[in-house]
Amino acid sequence: MSTRSEEPLDIGRIRDEFPILERDVGDGQRVVYLDNAATSQTPDRVVDAMSDYYRGTNANVHRGIHHLSQEASLAYENAHDRLAELIGASGGREEMVFTKNTTEGLNLVAYGWGLRELEPGDEVVLTEMEHHSSLVTWQQIAKRTGADVKFIGVDEAGHLDMEHAREIIGPDTEMVSVAHVSNTLGTVNPIAELADLAHEHDSFIFADGAQAVPHHSVDVEELGVDFYAFSGHKMCGPTGIGGLYGKKDLLAAMEPFMYGGGMVRKVEFDRTTWADVPEKFEAGTPPIAEGIALAEAADYLDDVGLDRIERHERELVEYAMDRLESFDDIEIYGPPADERAGLVSFNLDGVHAHDLASIMNDHAVAIRPGDHCTQPLHDVLGTAASARASFYLYNTKDEVDELIAAIDEARELFA
Numbered sequence: 001m002s003t004r005s006e007e008p009l010d011i012g013r014i015r016d017e018f019p020i021l022e023r024d025v026g027d028g029q030r031v032v033y034l035d036n037a038a039t040s041q042t043p044d045r046v047v048d049a050m051s052d053y054y055r056g057t058n059a060n061v062h063r064g065i066h067h068l069s070q071e072a073s074l075a076y077e078n079a080h081d082r083l084a085e086l087i088g089a090s091g092g093r094e095e096m097v098f099t100k101n102t103t104e105g106l107n108l109v110a111y112g113w114g115l116r117e118l119e120p121g122d123e124v125v126l127t128e129m130e131h132h133s134s135l136v137t138w139q140q141i142a143k144r145t146g147a148d149v150k151f152i153g154v155d156e157a158g159h160l161d162m163e164h165a166r167e168i169i170g171p172d173t174e175m176v177s178v179a180h181v182s183n184t185l186g187t188v189n190p191i192a193e194l195a196d197l198a199h200e201h202d203s204f205i206f207a208d209g210a211q212a213v214p215h216h217s218v219d220v221e222e223l224g225v226d227f228y229a230f231s232g233h234k235m236c237g238p239t240g241i242g243g244l245y246g247k248k249d250l251l252a253a254m255e256p257f258m259y260g261g262g263m264v265r266k267v268e269f270d271r272t273t274w275a276d277v278p279e280k281f282e283a284g285t286p287p288i289a290e291g292i293a294l295a296e297a298a299d300y301l302d303d304v305g306l307d308r309i310e311r312h313e314r315e316l317v318e319y320a321m322d323r324l325e326s327f328d329d330i331e332i333y334g335p336p337a338d339e340r341a342g343l344v345s346f347n348l349d350g351v352h353a354h355d356l357a358s359i360m361n362d363h364a365v366a367i368r369p370g371d372h373c374t375q376p377l378h379d380v381l382g383t384a385a386s387a388r389a390s391f392y393l394y395n396t397k398d399e400v401d402e403l404i405a406a407i408d409e410a411r412e413l414f415a
């Protein structure tokens with residue numbers, strides 16, 4: 001007898017929860033949304049959680065005395081526990097800071113820890129496949145502190161070169177910061193192995209989970225990471241909210257990144273002491289509705305089942321790559337379908353990715369052209385841009401067929 005986690009998704013039912021997927025985007029054409037790595041769509045129950053909050057609870061948090069404020073505070077605080085639970089952080093809210101997005105999580109650690117701790121001679125190890133949100137942040141903090149940044153190479157098949165990783169992670173390494181899943185190649189990086197390597201050399205490790213948390217179950221404790229960040233808008237949640245996990249003792253010891261109200265314990269004219277985590281890192285009025293709705297998104301993903309979502313995306317990406325590989329004028333970047341997450345970046349010979357995306361748009365197919373915020377990786381790949389189709393739980397094989405039909409159309413137009 002199959003367990004529920006082995007049952008395929010009921011895509012029809014799932015799509016009913018995302019009315020935007022029925023949107024006519026011109027000429028009576030229904031949108032084919034394959035830009036999920038940029039931002040995912042939001043199910044009704046998450047939208048309802050936001051509007052219910054504004055209709056029924058709206059008040060500032062930080063434990064005001066009145067009823068609404070207490071209710072808002074409780075729901076917002078509990079949301080931290082819920083997100084900690086989603087990614088396997090047993091310390092609950094003491095290990096979960098709400099941020100604006102993954103980028104802010106990276107900056108929080110780069111400023112809060114890096115700016116104070118890094119010195120000339122120290123090394124921060126990244127990978128050639130980092131998103132600009134990690135690469136630029138560490139690059140700039142390194143410039144300010146005199147630290148060096150090194151990059152683990154990517155091999156021909158789109159995997160991290162782990163031999164190179166073992167060469168460059170060493171006694172001077174203070175931080176290893178790695179994308180869990182590459183937003184351009186779809187590569188799933190061996191975070192646990194990198195965490196062991198980093199820790200052997202008394203370094204910290206930060207994993208960027210922007211493309212992981214939405215698509216498969218994550219356990220930060222099993223991975224052994226020190227910090228882990230993700231974005232709500234890529235995981236069926238609202239924009240303007242994300243999470244930063246940090247081990248309890250690390251966050252407790254770290255200095256705040258932003259200052260202001262709500263993050264203090266005692267303020268005098270010449271000194272201030274900080275509130276506990278997470279408040280210490282959440283200065284000012286936080287994104288309350290968004291935080292509460294993000295907890296609803298976590299419930300939604302768990303209700304559907306992240307294992308089932310992962311399996312569904314794997315089927316879609318296998319199908320898409322099978323079809324794309326049948327053309328010899330298409331170059332695909334990254335590892336084989338059974339070793340990647342649910343996205344694929346490619347180029348069609350003689351057609352710029354922007355032109356391709358524009359023709360796709362004429363057919364209501366939404367993909368992303370460009371460098372996907374990985375310019376240095378595109379230099380390594382030998383191209384300025386690529387076209388990326390990225391899948392999520394509500395996508396279908398028919399939509400992949402529409403993608404292929406639009407590519408056929410582009411080929412004819414540019415022949």
Ligand SMILES: Cc1ncc(COP(=O)(O)O)c(C=O)c1O
Nearest residue numbers: 101102103131133179183210231
């Ligand atoms: C791997 C990766 N890291 C970080 C980010 C940045 O996410 P955000 O713009 O939500 O901060 C993205 C966004 O595409 C991403 O794919």
